[in-house]
Amino acid sequence: MDQGRRSFRNPFDIETPPGAEGWETMYPAYLQFSEEMRERDEQKLWFFDQMHNPEPLYPFDLMMPESWLVSLNQYTTRVWNLPTALGIEHRIVNGYLYLSPNVIDDPAAMAEREPVFAERARHYFENWDEIYANWVDKATDCIERLKAIGFEPLPDREPLDTVLHARGTTTAFDLLASYSRYLENMHEMAYYHFEMLNLAYGAYLTFLEFCRSHFPAITDDLVARMVAGIDVILYRPDAELRRLAVRAVELGVGGALTSGAAPDATTAELGTTEAGRQWLAELEEVKDPWFYYTTGSGYCHAKRAWIDDPRPPFAALADYVRRVERGEDLVRSLDKLRAERDRIADGYRSLLDGDEVTGFDDLLALSRQVFPFVENHNFYVEHWHHSIFFNKARELGAVLVAAGLLEQDDDIYFLHRYEVYQALYEAEARWALGVPTRSEYIWREEVARRRQIYAAFEKWNPPPALGVPPDKVTEPITVTLFGINTDTIERWLAAEAEGSPDGRLLGLAASPGVAEGVARVVHQVEELDQLEDGEILVCPLTAPSWSIVFARIAAAVSDGGGIMSHAAIVSREYGLPAVVATGVGTRVLRTGDRLRVDGGTGVVTVLERAAAPAGEAAGA
Amino acid sequence: MTDLHVAAGQTMGGAQVAVTGNCLPEHVNHVGGKAVGLGSLLRAGQRVPASFVVTAGAYREYRRGQALPQELRAAIAGAYASLCELDGTEVPVAVRSSATVEDSAEASWAGQFQTFLGVSGTEEVLARVEECWAAALDPHVGAYRAGHQLGPDDGGVAVIVQELVDARAAGVIFTQHPETGDRSLVVIESSHGLGEAVVGGDVVPDLFEINKITRQQHRSRLGTKHTEYRLAGGGRGVQARPVDPARQQAWSISEPELTALTDMAAALEAKLGRGLDVEWAIGTAPSTHGTEALFALQVRPITVDPRRRSERPQPPAAGRGPDAIGHILGRLAGREPGTGAG
Numbered sequence: 001m002d003q004g005r006r007s008f009r010n011p012f013d014i015e016t017p018p019g020a021e022g023w024e025t026m027y028p029a030y031l032q033f034s035e036e037m038r039e040r041d042e043q044k045l046w047f048f049d050q051m052h053n054p055e056p057l058y059p060f061d062l063m064m065p066e067s068w069l070v071s072l073n074q075y076t077t078r079v080w081n082l083p084t085a086l087g088i089e090h091r092i093v094n095g096y097l098y099l100s101p102n103v104i105d106d107p108a109a110m111a112e113r114e115p116v117f118a119e120r121a122r123h124y125f126e127n128w129d130e131i132y133a134n135w136v137d138k139a140t141d142c143i144e145r146l147k148a149i150g151f152e153p154l155p156d157r158e159p160l161d162t163v164l165h166a167r168g169t170t171t172a173f174d175l176l177a178s179y180s181r182y183l184e185n186m187h188e189m190a191y192y193h194f195e196m197l198n199l200a201y202g203a204y205l206t207f208l209e210f211c212r213s214h215f216p217a218i219t220d221d222l223v224a225r226m227v228a229g230i231d232v233i234l235y236r237p238d239a240e241l242r243r244l245a246v247r248a249v250e251l252g253v254g255g256a257l258t259s260g261a262a263p264d265a266t267t268a269e270l271g272t273t274e275a276g277r278q279w280l281a282e283l284e285e286v287k288d289p290w291f292y293y294t295t296g297s298g299y300c301h302a303k304r305a306w307i308d309d310p311r312p313p314f315a316a317l318a319d320y321v322r323r324v325e326r327g328e329d330l331v332r333s334l335d336k337l338r339a340e341r342d343r344i345a346d347g348y349r350s351l352l353d354g355d356e357v358t359g360f361d362d363l364l365a366l367s368r369q370v371f372p373f374v375e376n377h378n379f380y381v382e383h384w385h386h387s388i389f390f391n392k393a394r395e396l397g398a399v400l401v402a403a404g405l406l407e408q409d410d411d412i413y414f415l416h417r418y419e420v421y422q423a424l425y426e427a428e429a430r431w432a433l434g435v436p437t438r439s440e441y442i443w444r445e446e447v448a449r450r451r452q453i454y455a456a457f458e459k460w461n462p463p464p465a466l467g468v469p470p471d472k473v474t475e476p477i478t479v480t481l482f483g484i485n486t487d488t489i490e491r492w493l494a495a496e497a498e499g500s501p502d503g504r505l506l507g508l509a510a511s512p513g514v515a516e517g518v519a520r521v522v523h524q525v526e527e528l529d530q531l532e533d534g535e536i537l538v539c540p541l542t543a544p545s546w547s548i549v550f551a552r553i554a555a556a557v558s559d560g561g562g563i564m565s566h567a568a569i570v571s572r573e574y575g576l577p578a579v580v581a582t583g584v585g586t587r588v589l590r591t592g593d594r595l596r597v598d599g600g601t602g603v604v605t606v607l608e609r610a611a612a613p614a615g616e617a618a619g620a
Numbered sequence: 621m622t623d624l625h626v627a628a629g630q631t632m633g634g635a636q637v638a639v640t641g642n643c644l645p646e647h648v649n650h651v652g653g654k655a656v657g658l659g660s661l662l663r664a665g666q667r668v669p670a671s672f673v674v675t676a677g678a679y680r681e682y683r684r685g686q687a688l689p690q691e692l693r694a695a696i697a698g699a700y701a702s703l704c705e706l707d708g709t710e711v712p713v714a715v716r717s718s719a720t721v722e723d724s725a726e727a728s729w730a731g732q733f734q735t736f737l738g739v740s741g742t743e744e745v746l747a748r749v750e751e752c753w754a755a756a757l758d759p760h761v762g763a764y765r766a767g768h769q770l771g772p773d774d775g776g777v778a779v780i781v782q783e784l785v786d787a788r789a790a791g792v793i794f795t796q797h798p799e800t801g802d803r804s805l806v807v808i809e810s811s812h813g814l815g816e817a818v819v820g821g822d823v824v825p826d827l828f829e830i831n832k833i834t835r836q837q838h839r840s841r842l843g844t845k846h847t848e849y850r851l852a853g854g855g856r857g858v859q860a861r862p863v864d865p866a867r868q869q870a871w872s873i874s875e876p877e878l879t880a881l882t883d884m885a886a887a888l889e890a891k892l893g894r895g896l897d898v899e900w901a902i903g904t905a906p907s908t909h910g911t912e913a914l915f916a917l918q919v920r921p922i923t924v925d926p927r928r929r930s931e932r933p934q935p936p937a938a939g940r941g942p943d944a945i946g947h948i949l950g951r952l953a954g955r956e957p958g959t960g961a962g
Contacts (some may be wrong), residue, residue, distance in 0.1 A: 019643060
């Protein structure tokens, strides 16, 4: 081990927070640090996957990381044979997910993989548009098949049809079979998720690095703006809300939407007039699929989609209606966007000479070709598919409640997906027996215990990284997908070593401009209604659906986020300064702190500290 | 503006005094680099202080006799009188050496040359022109010239006489980043008062880095501007004055002024090519009749620190490799960004 090399805390020295004792049984053993693997594991870098799982993992939701553990990594390791990387490992520490990339640096091994990789990856790049068109069909078909899977409580008595058709199997058998199909469907979508992503990010990263080598000061934002799609499916949900707001004003029903009433009451009021009913009909038309849009990363069941929780879209509608009434033009002109994108690209091109121009144009063209996948897969996978997936889990919870194994529907999220299989089997057994069984106690007790542990996890602050960082982080997936590079590691090390002695916090400059204001630390989308106009949003990570608050805030600061960060994109759209990837913002900053956010340099300065809330533990 | 210079030039006569606007790059041996720069600025449509140039030919005449010949005195006095017509009084001017070798890379002896600020009245102008020449004959300069194998008849020293801009703010524009060479940035340094505070390194100026394409500020830094130089009362000399703490903490130029400077950088690059270093000032001068205006004072090719340049990552060889896909495959195969291997 290098003497004097800076490192993060040793993952084996992390204590269990009070109240979380015995947490290990909540998660599979292979995902935990253990003595057998100590020598290897404590010498590696493990970074907190704040981007996808900012909150402790529910055992059921672990299905998401476990799916990509297989799908993403298979593409890297076995399908593409990326010359530089093997899979990204997972570990769970006090309920939080930590990741560790693995690089190949042996020149012989790299050389051996390179021709294999080149042949395979080139095939995808050369046939990109056709493969992408097929991809959309595959993804849509997968979603349709998921929709067709349903879970219903076991009936008192097997239906007569089973007998009349001499089926042989029963609804209990169907239940377990459906559950297997349900898991397979999730797994299948995870494959599609990563089918084209590595390559698309690789193309983008290469263009980004080309730009940086010629223009050291170029920001990720400007590169993204040159490449970004014009008519992007991912932004359709927001675009539909804008359009509906304009329609509401045209129909004269804007008042109902800005009344501040709950969505149910608003809908009821709209139903009393002809114009209101007309607007509601138009709303219904866009719901499938555009309301299958989550307020989170799509990786956690707790972030409901708009289709389930209409509060976020209704809040956004109210804001948009007010803006239309003020005379703002809300509907984004695609021509204007296209002109803006070309203006930036032409500007940079005009500063290059000879071969540089060709290189720039070729890489830009390829980046633009792959970028629709990058932007749109997010809607198909994380929003549309995963929203439906998590809703089906709720149905499953109801099945287990009806069978007497669980107390309430959402208990199911405290069970790992294979434990759910076990519980469904036990429900089948109980149903078959027709008498009380021990199952009715086992699962409820275990869920009650896990709820307590989960609550203890929520009070623990996961450090941004553990273990020993490598000298350099250039591995493309880590850099693009997780936004972690050598600079990020340096910032985290500095933050860990010094705290923030001068009241400054460093992140990535995501959207230019300088703003001062009062911080509002928001961990969950439900807390967004506490935000007051002109405050600075400090959050773990924002998703596109958080855009509803961006009209009201002065600036945004997020712990996570990288090259592809949504917070950055939305901030730019609203012309707000944003700093992302501070790593520690939500833990170091407090609601009430006066901040200056410089989105051009990535510096957040604490101008004035808020008083510490009573009872807050020091050094938390 | 151009009219004023022509008016001044009409009284000049002979080759001893030249019209600044007529100074072309091929005249560098007669009028020096600084005057050629001013000529370029004028032709690029910039506002430049009203001025005339006493040529290197006049210098050689002077050197032969060690005194200002009468004819030369009359020419300089006449040209100065034209400047004074701008305002009807004895206008304060700056008298600066414009060496015919000053900007060459080998002989960077800029320090050996003179600048006098706030010179008023014909007699004083004549005395300062003479002093500029005397300085060039200084034994130090002689030794320097010998060291650089410059004979006594090589080059010479022209002198620029220009109305003094009583600058409220002044500084330097670099049309690309002077350290990283980034062509997408305009770097602007600015401080209160005359530009001497910035050029002479008396203060840490305010700094702005502006993206040429988006016109957004990439970075800014508030300087510590404890001193400013202003024209002394009566137009004689300049005075260093302390800057009060509130003004030290305030930006030395406004947003619209920053925009005007960025526009100036873009206009000059379009006319004169990339990579310029431009001195500028915002203030009043006799030619503006008391109204504040933005002046370009000097332009020269930017000097990028060669060590820094070699540290810069070499651009990847995209476009020269097989194709863009090959370039991406190379990157994903682990070649360091920017190594150029395709």
